[in-house]
């Protein structure tokens with residue numbers, strides 16, 4: 001059994017064939033999907049993710065304000081998120097949250113504040129966190145050390161594409177490291193080398209679909225069934241069988257999110 005630890009299938013990209021997408025994932029052995037709700041926290045986008053998780057036994061939800069939307073994070077968003085995580089037992093994580101200085105879709109000051117505040121909220125709610133970081137490695141680690149290290153709760157560095165140093169620091173913080181289709185890309189030699197060194201008990205797999213479609217499906221829309229390709233790649237990199245990757249990453253997922 002595989003777990004797609006990070007997917008976005010509640011959005012319009014999947015409106016036409018969501019049921020078929022979920023069925024295809026089940027058919028290849030994907031036993032659970034963590035669907036991450038993003039978007040404007042005032043718009044009802046998060047509720048969409050929760051509804052999906054409530055309608056399927058093998059889909060779970062995470063909610064949070066993505067760094068792209070950090071400018072929209074305010075007291076009202078905080079109240080709404082807090083209420084949502086209290087209301088639905090299908091929400092198993094707070095996220096994705098973090099810093100994205102590549103796109104800078106929100107001012108950096110807003111990103112820092114939304115990240116810090118949501119780490120505190122996740123701590124208060126006793127929920128694991130899902131971290132998104134891009135071109136902001138040092139500040140991400142700095143904030144995690146200040147706001148999360150003492151929480152004694154699990155966390156995931158998702159869609160890992162950073163440096164060896166970031167991986168090392170994240171592992172020191174006890175975080176899981178999740179690899180996406182990026183690790184299968186021809187040019188991702190360095191990332192595969194990092195993956196080789198991540199202890200298998202801190203490894204997770206994800207699609208982050210609809211983006212980042214793994215080889216050999218590049219160019220197509222990504223979907224949870226393709227998480228198998230990420231597992232296949234990691235098996236090769238680590239010199240173990242794909243069954244072993246499936247078994248260990250599923251056990252890690254259970255530990256990280258305290259379910260299954």
Ligand SMILES: [Zn+2]
Nearest residue numbers: 096132158159
């Ligand atoms: Zn992300």
Ligand SMILES: [Zn+2]
Nearest residue numbers: 006036096208
């Ligand atoms: Zn994502």
